Amino acid sequence: AQTVTQSQPEMSVQEAETVTLSCTYDTSESDYYLFWYKQPPSRQMILVIRQEAYKQQNATENRFSVNFQKAAKSFSLKISDSQLGDAAMYFCAYRSYSGNTPLVFGKGTRLSVIA
Amino acid sequence: EAQVTQNPRYLITVTGKKLTVTCSQNMNHEYMSWYRQDPGLGLRQIYYSMNVEVTDKGDVPEGYKVSRKEKRNFPLILESPSPNQTSLYFCASSPFRDSTETQYFGPGTRLLVL
Numbered sequence: 206a207q208t209v210t211q212s213q214p215e216m217s218v219q220e221a222e223t224v225t226l227s228c229t230y231d232t233s234e235s236d237y238y239l240f241w242y243k244q245p246p247s248r249q250m251i252l253v254i255r256q257e258a259y260k261q262q263n264a265t266e267n268r269f270s271v272n273f274q275k276a277a278k279s280f281s282l283k284i285s286d287s288q289l290g291d292a293a294m295y296f297c298a299y300r301s302y303s304g305n306t307p308l309v310f311g312k313g314t315r316l317s318v319i320a
Numbered sequence: 321e322a323q324v325t326q327n328p329r330y331l332i333t334v335t336g337k338k339l340t341v342t343c344s345q346n347m348n349h350e351y352m353s354w355y356r357q358d359p360g361l362g363l364r365q366i367y368y369s370m371n372v373e374v375t376d377k378g379d380v381p382e383g384y385k386v387s388r389k390e391k392r393n394f395p396l397i398l399e400s401p402s403p404n405q406t407s408l409y410f411c412a413s414s415p416f417r418d419s420t421e422t423q424y425f426g427p428g429t430r431l432l433v434l
Contacts, residue, residue: 249425300423312362
């Protein structure tokens with residue numbers, strides 16, 4: 206079974222600075238998807254960024270980018286120019302390519318942004 | 321607006337009193353799923369459905385039931401709730417064969433079982 210590990214329960218960053226959240230996963234599959242979800246205090250789950258395992262290029266969405274290392278099974282999220290609105294829980298998630306399997310989530314990293 | 325809706329958003333109940341949390345999506349998605357979120361445990365899947373009349377157990381199905389009679393609806397049923405089912409529940413949906421495999425989440429239902 207696949208597992209997702211987020212080793213940093215809490216992180217903090219100064220406003221306008223850059224922070225990197227770590228995520229590692231374990232799988233025997235070669236095709237899969239990886240996600241970062243943001244959960245603000247409203248508790249809604251918001252997709253931040255998505256990476257297909259077959260793509261070598263790292264995904265980027267505005268200030269959010271990932272460092273995907275397939276061989277190392279690592280999928281870190283970099284937030285540049287951090288803003289107060291970035292403060293939230295961040296979840297890393299894995300999903301098999303087959304489509305009929307669930308999202309497997311890590312336990313989350315709580316990010317605080319200091320003004 | 322494309323969305324997943326859940327009702328109720330907040331619910332306080334007592335042990336043993338049957339309840340249903342509704343979930344509806346307007347995106348014609350085949351795949352729907354229920355998760356529960358507990359502190360320190362992240363999100364864990366309860367049940368999922370790949371299409372109408374097709375449901376299957378996730379990682380933590382005990383104490384829950386689901387049904388999928390229509391494509392848009394996927395209610396979660398707690399026949400006899402217990403305090404250990406106090407949690408934050410999310411419904412999610414996605415196109416089954418969409419290459420993005422992105423799941424869209426509802427706003428969550430916070431349940432307290434006394």
